[in-house]
Amino acid sequence: MNCKDISQALIDRSMASLLPSEVEDHLPTCSRCRHLVRALSFPAPEARPSPAISRRIATGIAADLRPVQPIAPKSYLFAAFLGIFIVSVGLGVSRVGAFAIAVMSPLQTSVILCTLALSTGLLAYSLVHQIVPGSCHRVSPSQLPLGVAISLMIVIAVLFHFQHEQNFWAKSWACIRAGTPIAALAAVPLWFILHRGTVLWPRMTGAGTGLLAGLVGTTALEIHCPNLGAWHILVGHLGVSVLGAMTGLLIGVAAENGRLGRRLNDSVTRNFADKNLYLR
Protein backbone atom coordinates (compact mmCIF):
# COMPACT_ATOMS: atom_id res chain seq x y z
CA MET A 1 0.00 0.00 0.00
CA ASN A 2 1.27 3.48 -0.90
CA CYS A 3 0.10 7.12 -0.68
CA LYS A 4 -1.98 6.76 -3.85
CA ASP A 5 -3.86 3.80 -2.38
CA ILE A 6 -4.61 5.79 0.75
CA SER A 7 -5.93 8.67 -1.40
CA GLN A 8 -8.01 6.23 -3.41
CA ALA A 9 -9.44 4.72 -0.22
CA LEU A 10 -10.27 8.19 1.13
CA ILE A 11 -11.97 9.13 -2.13
CA ASP A 12 -13.95 5.90 -2.31
CA ARG A 13 -14.71 6.18 1.41
CA SER A 14 -13.56 2.60 1.76
CA MET A 15 -11.12 3.03 4.62
CA ALA A 16 -13.17 0.64 6.70
CA SER A 17 -12.89 -2.05 4.05
CA LEU A 18 -9.09 -1.93 4.08
CA LEU A 19 -7.21 -4.48 6.11
CA PRO A 20 -5.94 -2.79 9.26
CA SER A 21 -2.53 -4.32 8.67
CA GLU A 22 -2.28 -2.67 5.25
CA VAL A 23 -3.09 0.74 6.71
CA GLU A 24 -0.94 0.18 9.75
CA ASP A 25 1.99 -0.79 7.58
CA HIS A 26 1.83 2.45 5.66
CA LEU A 27 0.64 5.14 8.08
CA PRO A 28 3.43 4.83 10.66
CA THR A 29 6.03 5.13 7.93
CA CYS A 30 4.40 8.05 6.09
CA SER A 31 3.82 11.21 8.09
CA ARG A 32 2.08 12.92 5.15
CA CYS A 33 -0.63 10.26 4.95
CA ARG A 34 -0.87 10.07 8.72
CA HIS A 35 -1.52 13.82 8.94
CA LEU A 36 -3.99 13.67 6.07
CA VAL A 37 -6.02 10.84 7.56
CA ARG A 38 -6.02 12.57 10.95
CA ALA A 39 -7.08 15.90 9.42
CA LEU A 40 -9.96 14.23 7.61
CA SER A 41 -10.96 12.26 10.69
CA PHE A 42 -12.17 15.28 12.60
CA PRO A 43 -15.92 15.55 12.58
CA ALA A 44 -17.33 17.76 9.88
CA PRO A 45 -18.42 21.12 11.30
CA GLU A 46 -21.89 21.03 12.82
CA ALA A 47 -24.45 23.53 11.62
CA ARG A 48 -28.12 23.87 12.34
CA PRO A 49 -30.27 26.71 11.05
CA SER A 50 -32.11 28.72 13.66
CA PRO A 51 -35.73 27.67 14.22
CA ALA A 52 -36.83 31.10 13.00
CA ILE A 53 -35.13 30.61 9.63
CA SER A 54 -36.49 27.09 9.24
CA ARG A 55 -39.96 28.34 10.11
CA ARG A 56 -39.69 31.22 7.65
CA ILE A 57 -38.62 28.87 4.84
CA ALA A 58 -41.42 26.40 5.64
CA THR A 59 -44.03 29.17 5.81
CA GLY A 60 -42.85 30.63 2.51
CA ILE A 61 -43.07 27.26 0.79
CA ALA A 62 -46.43 26.35 2.35
CA ALA A 63 -47.92 29.60 1.04
CA ASP A 64 -47.14 28.57 -2.53
CA LEU A 65 -47.56 24.80 -2.32
CA ARG A 66 -49.41 23.21 -5.20
CA PRO A 67 -48.94 19.95 -7.10
CA VAL A 68 -46.46 19.92 -9.95
CA GLN A 69 -45.96 17.45 -12.78
CA PRO A 70 -42.43 16.01 -12.80
CA ILE A 71 -40.44 16.83 -15.91
CA ALA A 72 -40.83 14.43 -18.86
CA PRO A 73 -38.50 11.41 -19.09
CA LYS A 74 -35.10 11.99 -20.68
CA SER A 75 -35.98 9.90 -23.71
CA TYR A 76 -38.96 12.18 -24.50
CA LEU A 77 -36.84 15.32 -24.22
CA PHE A 78 -34.09 13.74 -26.33
CA ALA A 79 -36.64 12.78 -28.98
CA ALA A 80 -38.02 16.33 -28.91
CA PHE A 81 -34.55 17.82 -29.48
CA LEU A 82 -33.92 15.45 -32.38
CA GLY A 83 -37.41 16.06 -33.78
CA ILE A 84 -36.79 19.81 -33.82
CA PHE A 85 -33.46 19.23 -35.55
CA ILE A 86 -34.92 17.01 -38.28
CA VAL A 87 -38.00 19.17 -38.92
CA SER A 88 -35.95 22.40 -39.00
CA VAL A 89 -33.38 20.92 -41.41
CA GLY A 90 -36.22 19.58 -43.56
CA LEU A 91 -37.95 22.96 -43.67
CA GLY A 92 -34.67 24.74 -44.42
CA VAL A 93 -33.69 22.40 -47.22
CA SER A 94 -37.16 22.51 -48.76
CA ARG A 95 -36.80 26.31 -48.92
CA VAL A 96 -33.24 26.53 -50.31
CA GLY A 97 -32.96 23.26 -52.26
CA ALA A 98 -30.66 20.20 -51.98
CA PHE A 99 -27.95 20.79 -54.60
CA ALA A 100 -24.94 19.49 -52.68
CA ILE A 101 -26.06 15.86 -52.55
CA ALA A 102 -25.62 15.59 -56.34
CA VAL A 103 -22.01 16.88 -56.32
CA MET A 104 -20.63 15.22 -53.15
CA SER A 105 -19.21 11.71 -53.35
CA PRO A 106 -21.10 9.03 -51.36
CA LEU A 107 -18.20 8.95 -48.88
CA GLN A 108 -18.29 12.72 -48.36
CA THR A 109 -22.09 12.70 -48.03
CA SER A 110 -22.24 9.85 -45.56
CA VAL A 111 -19.29 10.94 -43.41
CA ILE A 112 -20.23 14.62 -43.11
CA LEU A 113 -23.92 13.91 -42.47
CA CYS A 114 -23.10 11.16 -39.95
CA THR A 115 -20.68 13.48 -38.13
CA LEU A 116 -23.30 16.22 -38.01
CA ALA A 117 -25.93 13.73 -36.78
CA LEU A 118 -23.56 12.38 -34.11
CA SER A 119 -22.66 15.90 -32.96
CA THR A 120 -26.35 16.76 -32.76
CA GLY A 121 -27.09 13.60 -30.79
CA LEU A 122 -24.29 14.29 -28.30
CA LEU A 123 -25.36 17.91 -27.80
CA ALA A 124 -29.02 16.94 -27.41
CA TYR A 125 -28.07 14.22 -24.90
CA SER A 126 -25.97 16.72 -22.94
CA LEU A 127 -28.69 19.39 -22.94
CA VAL A 128 -31.30 16.89 -21.74
CA HIS A 129 -29.07 16.27 -18.72
CA GLN A 130 -28.14 19.93 -18.23
CA ILE A 131 -31.75 21.04 -17.71
CA VAL A 132 -32.26 18.52 -14.89
CA PRO A 133 -30.04 19.29 -11.86
CA GLY A 134 -28.04 16.39 -10.51
CA SER A 135 -28.04 14.42 -13.76
CA CYS A 136 -25.32 11.94 -14.61
CA HIS A 137 -23.01 13.28 -17.34
CA ARG A 138 -20.96 10.86 -19.45
CA VAL A 139 -19.31 13.71 -21.35
CA SER A 140 -18.28 16.97 -19.70
CA PRO A 141 -20.97 19.49 -20.77
CA SER A 142 -18.58 22.41 -20.56
CA GLN A 143 -16.09 20.82 -22.97
CA LEU A 144 -18.58 19.26 -25.38
CA PRO A 145 -19.33 22.33 -27.58
CA LEU A 146 -15.62 22.92 -28.15
CA GLY A 147 -15.04 19.22 -28.82
CA VAL A 148 -17.90 19.12 -31.34
CA ALA A 149 -16.63 22.23 -33.17
CA ILE A 150 -13.06 20.89 -33.36
CA SER A 151 -14.22 17.43 -34.53
CA LEU A 152 -16.28 18.99 -37.30
CA MET A 153 -13.34 21.14 -38.40
CA ILE A 154 -11.10 18.07 -38.61
CA VAL A 155 -13.67 16.04 -40.56
CA ILE A 156 -14.24 18.90 -43.02
CA ALA A 157 -10.47 19.42 -43.43
CA VAL A 158 -9.96 15.71 -44.15
CA LEU A 159 -12.98 15.23 -46.45
CA PHE A 160 -12.78 18.33 -48.62
CA HIS A 161 -9.98 20.00 -50.59
CA PHE A 162 -8.47 23.35 -49.73
CA GLN A 163 -8.49 25.39 -52.91
CA HIS A 164 -8.23 29.02 -53.92
CA GLU A 165 -11.62 30.52 -54.54
CA GLN A 166 -12.68 33.78 -56.17
CA ASN A 167 -15.11 35.96 -54.23
CA PHE A 168 -14.45 33.77 -51.19
CA TRP A 169 -15.86 36.16 -48.58
CA ALA A 170 -18.93 37.08 -50.66
CA LYS A 171 -19.81 33.41 -51.20
CA SER A 172 -19.19 32.55 -47.54
CA TRP A 173 -21.29 35.50 -46.40
CA ALA A 174 -24.12 34.39 -48.70
CA CYS A 175 -24.10 30.93 -47.05
CA ILE A 176 -23.99 32.41 -43.54
CA ARG A 177 -26.96 34.61 -44.45
CA ALA A 178 -28.86 31.60 -45.78
CA GLY A 179 -28.05 29.35 -42.81
CA THR A 180 -28.59 31.81 -39.96
CA PRO A 181 -32.41 32.15 -40.34
CA ILE A 182 -32.70 28.34 -40.37
CA ALA A 183 -30.68 28.18 -37.15
CA ALA A 184 -32.82 30.94 -35.62
CA LEU A 185 -35.96 29.02 -36.62
CA ALA A 186 -34.69 25.97 -34.71
CA ALA A 187 -33.61 28.02 -31.67
CA VAL A 188 -37.19 29.02 -30.79
CA PRO A 189 -38.59 25.51 -30.08
CA LEU A 190 -35.27 24.52 -28.47
CA TRP A 191 -35.71 27.40 -26.06
CA PHE A 192 -39.21 26.17 -25.19
CA ILE A 193 -37.83 22.73 -24.32
CA LEU A 194 -35.10 24.24 -22.16
CA HIS A 195 -37.82 25.99 -20.20
CA ARG A 196 -39.42 22.65 -19.30
CA GLY A 197 -36.41 22.12 -17.04
CA THR A 198 -34.15 24.59 -15.29
CA VAL A 199 -30.96 26.17 -16.59
CA LEU A 200 -28.48 26.31 -13.71
CA TRP A 201 -25.48 27.36 -15.83
CA PRO A 202 -26.82 29.70 -18.53
CA ARG A 203 -23.45 30.25 -20.27
CA MET A 204 -22.75 26.55 -20.70
CA THR A 205 -26.31 25.64 -21.67
CA GLY A 206 -26.58 28.73 -23.86
CA ALA A 207 -23.44 27.82 -25.81
CA GLY A 208 -24.65 24.22 -26.22
CA THR A 209 -28.13 25.24 -27.35
CA GLY A 210 -26.74 27.87 -29.71
CA LEU A 211 -24.39 25.32 -31.22
CA LEU A 212 -27.24 22.83 -31.63
CA ALA A 213 -29.36 25.47 -33.39
CA GLY A 214 -26.32 26.43 -35.49
CA LEU A 215 -25.83 22.80 -36.49
CA VAL A 216 -29.34 22.87 -37.97
CA GLY A 217 -28.19 25.68 -40.26
CA THR A 218 -24.87 23.99 -41.02
CA THR A 219 -26.60 20.68 -41.90
CA ALA A 220 -29.09 22.44 -44.16
CA LEU A 221 -26.18 24.22 -45.91
CA GLU A 222 -24.25 20.95 -46.28
CA ILE A 223 -27.26 19.50 -48.11
CA HIS A 224 -27.90 22.68 -50.07
CA CYS A 225 -24.60 24.32 -51.10
CA PRO A 226 -22.70 22.69 -54.01
CA ASN A 227 -19.45 24.53 -53.18
CA LEU A 228 -17.10 21.81 -51.90
CA GLY A 229 -14.11 24.00 -51.01
CA ALA A 230 -12.87 23.21 -47.49
CA TRP A 231 -12.32 26.89 -46.63
CA HIS A 232 -15.82 27.73 -47.82
CA ILE A 233 -17.40 24.96 -45.72
CA LEU A 234 -15.35 25.90 -42.66
CA VAL A 235 -16.21 29.60 -42.85
CA GLY A 236 -19.59 29.72 -44.62
CA HIS A 237 -21.22 26.56 -43.23
CA LEU A 238 -19.54 25.79 -39.92
CA GLY A 239 -19.47 29.55 -39.27
CA VAL A 240 -23.25 29.38 -38.73
CA SER A 241 -22.72 26.89 -35.88
CA VAL A 242 -19.95 28.98 -34.34
CA LEU A 243 -22.13 32.10 -34.58
CA GLY A 244 -24.97 30.16 -32.93
CA ALA A 245 -22.72 29.04 -30.09
CA MET A 246 -21.39 32.57 -29.56
CA THR A 247 -24.91 34.01 -29.56
CA GLY A 248 -26.05 31.38 -27.07
CA LEU A 249 -23.07 32.13 -24.88
CA LEU A 250 -23.82 35.86 -24.93
CA ILE A 251 -27.49 35.24 -24.10
CA GLY A 252 -26.27 33.05 -21.22
CA VAL A 253 -24.01 35.83 -19.94
CA ALA A 254 -26.89 38.31 -20.15
CA ALA A 255 -29.19 35.87 -18.33
CA GLU A 256 -26.63 35.38 -15.55
CA ASN A 257 -26.16 39.12 -15.14
CA GLY A 258 -29.94 39.63 -15.13
CA ARG A 259 -30.29 36.93 -12.49
CA LEU A 260 -27.62 38.61 -10.40
CA GLY A 261 -29.52 41.89 -10.66
CA ARG A 262 -32.74 40.20 -9.56
CA ARG A 263 -30.93 38.52 -6.68
CA LEU A 264 -29.53 41.84 -5.51
CA ASN A 265 -33.04 43.32 -5.48
CA ASP A 266 -34.46 40.23 -3.70
CA SER A 267 -31.68 40.41 -1.15
CA VAL A 268 -32.24 44.10 -0.45
CA THR A 269 -35.99 43.54 -0.17
CA ARG A 270 -35.54 40.63 2.24
CA ASN A 271 -32.99 42.44 4.36
CA PHE A 272 -35.33 45.39 4.68
CA ALA A 273 -38.22 43.11 5.53
CA ASP A 274 -36.08 41.30 8.12
CA LYS A 275 -35.22 44.54 9.84
CA ASN A 276 -38.85 45.78 9.75
CA LEU A 277 -37.76 48.86 7.86
CA TYR A 278 -40.76 48.77 5.57
CA LEU A 279 -43.33 51.37 6.46
CA ARG A 280 -46.78 49.85 6.37
Next chain:
Amino acid sequence: MASVLQENNVAQRSFVHLDHWMERYQQADPEAPVALIAALSPALLCFFRSQPANREQADDLLQDTWLRIHRVRHTYRPGEPVLPWVYAIARRVGVDGYRKTRHIVAHETAMEALPEWPARAEPPNKLPAFEELVAALPAAQQEVVTLLKVGGLSLEEVARATSSTVGAVKQKAHRAYEGLRKLLRIHAEDELGGGAP
Protein backbone atom coordinates in the same frame (compact mmCIF):
# COMPACT_ATOMS: atom_id res chain seq x y z
CA MET B 1 -9.60 6.10 12.62
CA ALA B 2 -11.22 4.55 9.59
CA SER B 3 -14.56 4.22 11.30
CA VAL B 4 -14.41 7.85 12.40
CA LEU B 5 -13.99 8.83 8.76
CA GLN B 6 -17.18 7.03 7.91
CA GLU B 7 -19.12 8.62 10.72
CA ASN B 8 -18.12 12.14 9.76
CA ASN B 9 -20.54 12.69 6.98
CA VAL B 10 -23.44 14.97 7.66
CA ALA B 11 -25.29 13.33 4.83
CA GLN B 12 -25.36 9.96 6.46
CA ARG B 13 -27.23 11.21 9.49
CA SER B 14 -30.79 11.74 8.42
CA PHE B 15 -31.15 11.22 4.71
CA VAL B 16 -33.49 8.27 4.64
CA HIS B 17 -36.60 8.33 2.47
CA LEU B 18 -35.67 11.65 0.86
CA ASP B 19 -36.93 10.48 -2.50
CA HIS B 20 -40.25 9.55 -0.91
CA TRP B 21 -40.58 13.02 0.64
CA MET B 22 -39.61 14.68 -2.66
CA GLU B 23 -42.39 12.83 -4.47
CA ARG B 24 -44.86 13.92 -1.80
CA TYR B 25 -43.51 17.48 -2.06
CA GLN B 26 -44.29 17.42 -5.79
CA GLN B 27 -47.80 16.23 -4.89
CA ALA B 28 -48.17 19.23 -2.53
CA ASP B 29 -48.25 17.24 0.70
CA PRO B 30 -47.80 19.96 3.39
CA GLU B 31 -45.74 17.63 5.59
CA ALA B 32 -43.16 17.00 2.87
CA PRO B 33 -41.44 20.43 2.77
CA VAL B 34 -41.22 20.47 6.58
CA ALA B 35 -39.57 17.04 6.60
CA LEU B 36 -37.21 17.97 3.78
CA ILE B 37 -36.24 21.28 5.38
CA ALA B 38 -35.48 19.49 8.65
CA ALA B 39 -33.42 16.80 6.93
CA LEU B 40 -31.51 18.87 4.39
CA SER B 41 -31.04 22.34 5.90
CA PRO B 42 -28.24 21.39 8.34
CA ALA B 43 -26.24 19.78 5.50
CA LEU B 44 -26.82 22.74 3.20
CA LEU B 45 -25.85 25.20 5.90
CA CYS B 46 -22.71 23.18 6.53
CA PHE B 47 -21.98 23.21 2.81
CA PHE B 48 -22.23 27.00 2.61
CA ARG B 49 -20.29 27.57 5.83
CA SER B 50 -17.46 25.40 4.53
CA GLN B 51 -17.04 27.76 1.57
CA PRO B 52 -14.85 30.65 2.73
CA ALA B 53 -16.43 33.07 0.24
CA ASN B 54 -19.98 32.30 1.40
CA ARG B 55 -19.51 31.66 5.11
CA GLU B 56 -20.98 34.96 6.27
CA GLN B 57 -24.03 34.72 3.98
CA ALA B 58 -24.76 31.07 4.75
CA ASP B 59 -28.20 31.74 6.27
CA ASP B 60 -29.26 33.91 3.33
CA LEU B 61 -27.97 31.34 0.86
CA LEU B 62 -29.89 28.61 2.65
CA GLN B 63 -33.11 30.56 2.16
CA ASP B 64 -32.25 31.29 -1.47
CA THR B 65 -31.57 27.60 -2.03
CA TRP B 66 -34.98 26.60 -0.69
CA LEU B 67 -36.61 29.29 -2.80
CA ARG B 68 -34.86 27.88 -5.86
CA ILE B 69 -35.64 24.27 -4.91
CA HIS B 70 -39.30 25.22 -4.58
CA ARG B 71 -39.33 26.92 -7.99
CA VAL B 72 -37.73 23.99 -9.81
CA ARG B 73 -39.15 21.08 -7.80
CA HIS B 74 -40.75 19.73 -10.98
CA THR B 75 -37.25 18.94 -12.32
CA TYR B 76 -36.75 16.22 -9.72
CA ARG B 77 -37.45 12.86 -11.30
CA PRO B 78 -38.96 10.33 -8.90
CA GLY B 79 -36.51 7.53 -8.19
CA GLU B 80 -33.41 9.62 -8.87
CA PRO B 81 -31.03 10.45 -5.98
CA VAL B 82 -32.14 13.59 -4.15
CA LEU B 83 -28.82 14.78 -2.72
CA PRO B 84 -27.04 15.48 -6.05
CA TRP B 85 -30.17 17.31 -7.23
CA VAL B 86 -30.21 19.48 -4.11
CA TYR B 87 -26.46 20.12 -4.10
CA ALA B 88 -26.47 21.01 -7.80
CA ILE B 89 -28.99 23.75 -7.01
CA ALA B 90 -27.13 24.81 -3.85
CA ARG B 91 -23.90 25.04 -5.81
CA ARG B 92 -25.49 27.45 -8.27
CA VAL B 93 -26.94 29.51 -5.43
CA GLY B 94 -23.47 29.58 -3.84
CA VAL B 95 -21.89 30.92 -7.02
CA ASP B 96 -24.61 33.57 -7.32
CA GLY B 97 -24.07 34.45 -3.67
CA TYR B 98 -20.35 34.85 -4.18
CA ARG B 99 -20.87 37.07 -7.20
CA LYS B 100 -23.46 39.12 -5.34
CA THR B 101 -21.08 39.63 -2.41
CA ARG B 102 -18.27 40.61 -4.74
CA HIS B 103 -20.59 43.03 -6.54
CA ILE B 104 -21.74 44.64 -3.28
CA VAL B 105 -18.21 44.86 -1.87
CA ALA B 106 -17.05 46.52 -5.08
CA HIS B 107 -19.77 49.18 -4.88
CA GLU B 108 -20.16 49.83 -1.21
CA THR B 109 -18.08 51.50 1.44
CA ALA B 110 -18.12 49.81 4.81
CA MET B 111 -20.19 51.99 7.16
CA GLU B 112 -19.25 50.24 10.36
CA ALA B 113 -16.99 47.48 11.50
CA LEU B 114 -18.24 44.01 10.66
CA PRO B 115 -18.89 41.71 13.59
CA GLU B 116 -16.06 39.35 14.27
CA TRP B 117 -16.65 35.66 13.93
CA PRO B 118 -15.98 33.63 17.02
CA ALA B 119 -12.61 31.95 16.91
CA ARG B 120 -12.85 28.32 15.89
CA ALA B 121 -11.78 25.76 18.38
CA GLU B 122 -8.40 24.30 17.47
CA PRO B 123 -8.40 20.54 17.10
CA PRO B 124 -6.67 18.87 20.00
CA ASN B 125 -3.62 17.82 17.99
CA LYS B 126 -3.05 21.35 16.62
CA LEU B 127 -3.84 20.37 13.07
CA PRO B 128 -5.53 23.21 11.19
CA ALA B 129 -9.32 23.00 10.97
CA PHE B 130 -10.85 21.32 7.95
CA GLU B 131 -12.17 24.62 6.50
CA GLU B 132 -8.77 26.28 6.88
CA LEU B 133 -7.04 23.43 5.12
CA VAL B 134 -9.54 23.24 2.29
CA ALA B 135 -9.57 27.01 1.83
CA ALA B 136 -6.00 26.83 0.54
CA LEU B 137 -6.98 24.54 -2.35
CA PRO B 138 -8.10 25.73 -5.80
CA ALA B 139 -11.88 26.34 -5.95
CA ALA B 140 -12.72 23.25 -8.01
CA GLN B 141 -10.77 20.93 -5.69
CA GLN B 142 -12.22 22.69 -2.65
CA GLU B 143 -15.71 21.99 -3.89
CA VAL B 144 -15.06 18.31 -4.56
CA VAL B 145 -13.45 17.72 -1.15
CA THR B 146 -16.26 19.61 0.60
CA LEU B 147 -18.95 17.58 -1.13
CA LEU B 148 -17.14 14.32 -0.41
CA LYS B 149 -16.32 15.11 3.19
CA VAL B 150 -19.01 17.53 4.43
CA GLY B 151 -21.81 16.51 2.09
CA GLY B 152 -20.98 12.85 2.40
CA LEU B 153 -21.66 12.29 -1.28
CA SER B 154 -20.17 9.45 -3.28
CA LEU B 155 -17.98 10.08 -6.32
CA GLU B 156 -20.89 9.58 -8.68
CA GLU B 157 -23.11 11.87 -6.64
CA VAL B 158 -20.43 14.59 -6.64
CA ALA B 159 -20.13 14.20 -10.42
CA ARG B 160 -23.90 14.60 -10.73
CA ALA B 161 -23.98 17.62 -8.43
CA THR B 162 -21.14 19.37 -10.25
CA SER B 163 -22.32 18.56 -13.81
CA SER B 164 -19.09 16.70 -14.31
CA THR B 165 -17.88 13.18 -15.03
CA VAL B 166 -16.79 10.65 -12.40
CA GLY B 167 -13.29 10.58 -13.91
CA ALA B 168 -12.91 14.35 -13.62
CA VAL B 169 -14.10 14.31 -10.00
CA LYS B 170 -11.71 11.51 -9.12
CA GLN B 171 -8.81 13.42 -10.66
CA LYS B 172 -9.71 16.60 -8.74
CA ALA B 173 -10.01 14.66 -5.49
CA HIS B 174 -6.61 13.00 -6.01
CA ARG B 175 -5.03 16.39 -6.68
CA ALA B 176 -6.81 17.88 -3.67
CA TYR B 177 -5.53 15.17 -1.32
CA GLU B 178 -2.04 15.58 -2.71
CA GLY B 179 -2.35 19.34 -2.10
CA LEU B 180 -3.59 18.70 1.45
CA ARG B 181 -0.61 16.42 2.13
CA LYS B 182 1.76 19.20 1.08
CA LEU B 183 -0.09 21.78 3.20
CA LEU B 184 -0.03 19.49 6.22
CA ARG B 185 3.69 18.87 5.79
CA ILE B 186 4.34 22.62 5.63
CA HIS B 187 2.16 23.06 8.70
CA ALA B 188 4.06 20.31 10.54
CA GLU B 189 7.40 21.89 9.61
CA ASP B 190 6.13 25.28 10.83
CA GLU B 191 5.04 23.69 14.10
CA LEU B 192 8.46 22.15 14.57
CA GLY B 193 10.29 25.37 13.78
CA GLY B 194 7.74 27.54 15.61
CA GLY B 195 9.97 28.22 18.57
CA ALA B 196 12.93 29.34 16.50
CA PRO B 197 13.58 33.12 16.29
